[in-house]
């Protein structure tokens with residue numbers, strides 16, 4: 607009972623605070639905002655560290671009803687509110703009611719390994735993707751579509767526009783296999799959504815023809831973590847080169863975001879992986895801690911994912927690395943890194959070991975041990991493909 611009262615008090619207190627700090631955006635109800643750059647996050651709370659709900663392109667139109675210090679509050683789903691930093695938007699007008707736009711045309715195109723859905727619309731409004739294993743739900747807010755159709759692409763993969771929406775467009779994708787990467791691009795006439803088809807995986811050679819981009823973390827002036835005379839960027843590249851060899855042996859097509867010791871932009875790394883039409887993006891790192899005082903708290907190998915579709919890949923790689931390295935388990939972790947936030951390709955980040963721990967630094971910098979690491983990552987990737995996509 608005490609606990610309940612305590613929780614209630616906190617909830618009430620939070621409510622009071624929130625209402626207190628909120629200000630109306632004008633005498634009329636909504637401020638029309640336009641996003642001024644690409645890849646702008648919409649967050650769960652008015653805070654730079656709050657969870658990201660979605661990312662928007664330049665020129666996206668948003669409607670804000672309240673403001674709180676550096677943030678505007680935007681209503682996406684009815685009565686669901688999220689936040690955008692004021693520095694990322696410009697106020698275009700103050701209006702009494704939301705303007706609801708109209709999607710002019712939706713067209714589907716099937717390519718060899720992907721589907722492309724083109725949404726033509728006069729104004730770009732905000733959207734959210736939701737993933738659930740074999741389902742992908744896309745909602746385009748404040749943009750309705752009155753020409754209802756059900757598009758069955760083939761028996762395994764189905765796109766549906768489920769019902770007539772007065773305000774938002776909903777597009778649902780269902781497959782008989784787990785999701786294998788998706789993306790959205792913005793162009794003058796609207797949006798193009800890409801959904802990758804599940805790969806056809808062969809039991810004996812699961813990696814055959816799978817396209818893999820390998821990313822050696824950091825590079826050039828960005829050395830990454832350093833300890834015992836070792837630099838993370840160098841170890842990352844050494845492991846990536848061994849990975850390339852092992853993946854190629856198994857029939858995969860391999861691309862490297864950097865082949866040399868060169869400073870490389872994070873978003874370039876993702877753009878490069880997309881340009882190569884990669885299926886999987888693996889980013890290789892060696893771990894450290896922001897505070898060396900915590901050195902006795904963290905050990906071993908850890909793998910990071912952001913999108914649910916990448917979790918199985920992360921788990922398989924982690925299990926395989928644990929067995930091969932005998933390092934302690936720093937777990938499969940959900941993490942919002944630029945690399946893991948890529949939804950195309952399926953992306954994970956691997957911290958092979960802690961460079962700041964002598965016993966681990968000795969191993970991750972050892973050529974023979976690096977080969978053990980590389981083989982384990984390849985085996986984990988094979989198991990992911992077999993578990994999820996075998997015919």
Ligand SMILES: [Zn+2]
Pocket residue numbers: 823824830831838891892
């Ligand atoms: Zn790193």
